Amino acid sequence: MNDRKNGHSRREFVQGVASGAVGIAAAGLCSNLVAAETTKPVPAGIKKASAEKITVLNPLGVPPAVNLIPQARRLDTLEGKTLYFVNDGYLGSDNLLYEFMDAFKAKFPTTNLVYRKKSGMGFAAQDPALWEEMHQKADAMIIGLGH
């Protein structure tokens, strides 16, 4: 006997209805649970605790005071001035500064361009001899800050 109904066998149909019934029943149970959850009142203690205010301590340390240093005076022109290009030692800084020097040379042919590599251990090391030299001779400085 051909039990097929709409392309499905009777067995498949029954199984489908059964699982569907189970699914519907399960959904019904679940929806009842969901409904129960959404309508269950929040205990008063929990509601009060979440709305209650508390006081906490500031976790921050103390930031340093900042003593302002005014900027060095500006130049009216770079023509005829001495401009230092200082390399702090970071890889590639020399090549970049050489390219900037070429560009400045083309744009300001009367400007005296001086290249220096900062001495000392590490990029942040001081170079008092170079600072004194620039204090005496430089009108301006570009330092490549690699780190």
Place this chain on the structure above:
Amino acid sequence: MISDFATQEAEVATSHGMPGLRIQFFRGPVWGKTRDQLRRMIVEGNDPITNRPVMQELVEKFTTPLTDAEKRTGELKQSEGPATFTDTPDNLQQMFLEKRWTDFLPVVLPTEQRVEDMLKGTSHLPEEPLGKMTNSGVFKPWSYPVRTAAIAAVMAGCKPEYLPLVLAVGSTGMEGVSVSDNGFVSALVINGDIRDEIGLNYGIGAMGPFAHANTTIGRAWNLLSINGGNCEKVGTTYMGTVGNPMNAINIVIAENEDESPFEPFSVRLPGKGYKRGQNIVNLFSGWGVLSARNWKYDVWQEDMNFPQIIKDIFNDQSPSLFGACAVLSPPIANFVKDAGYDTVEKFTQWLMTPPAGQEPHFQNPNQLHIIVTGGTNNDYFSIGGLAYFRSVEIDPWR
């Protein structure tokens, strides 16, 4: 200066008294490029922030007259803000998160009672100055008292008995996470009886987040760095290009002194005179460590020559910045001892000895470190680059 550092450099300049410092930005990185590339990309290119020609901006920076703000002198006062905050716990958690006062995880909110309870872990007064952090020497230092470290310990979930160790670390001023774009990691190696006293794990999972003490102490170090030291703020006080997953709670190692055939790390430090059982925290920094199984010298066979494997991996480490550090499980440490190296000093001497006719890879035994921790359940160990920086006694902070 490459433009990715714009926010940071503005903050550095301000911290050094020059909030209006004229900085020229361009597209980076610079190293690894030819002069032709640098000329086209940078010198003839635009400032990526303003989209204006770099050369034009440079000339303007030299010749445009100073503004009144750029001529200012005097003191720029900075404040940490009010001493307390009052709100609901949820709102406070959100505020702490938005202000970047956390490690992006919920914190234990530092109420006065909790901080007071935490401070019972030390005899030191809350207002006593503890340390300063300069974040790798780049920024002007933030300072913090004992109370700030106690607050960090509360937020991390520490118990009061952990506080002396947190204070010992905080007293050094060494940040939990360095600002460097390299993505360094910090580590603690703890020796002494305090390991058992506060429940530090030195068995299975020793280097990982598998014990309350290890996990919360590592976290407290970060929270103290973030809030006490103004560290770990992405874009200003943290620039790690790809980051480092070991930054989460740092590496917190308690040595397995009972199972190790060697003297504890602190006892071996030359010139310190530390004794076995004495409570010492040793601070390290570097790239971190990786399982030795990941190196090309890894084999898995009946007859294992672990000392030679360690030597081969060590000789593949860069000797330049952080040297080499091996974290050996007790079985591996005992392999080393049974091979004839009954002290770390002997083993280090052999590790440094190059094949005939070759130059030594490492010039100084202080570039190599051996730490013993972990379980006895297998023949595993880890190697990487971690340099020793300093040690601090913990007991003075009780």
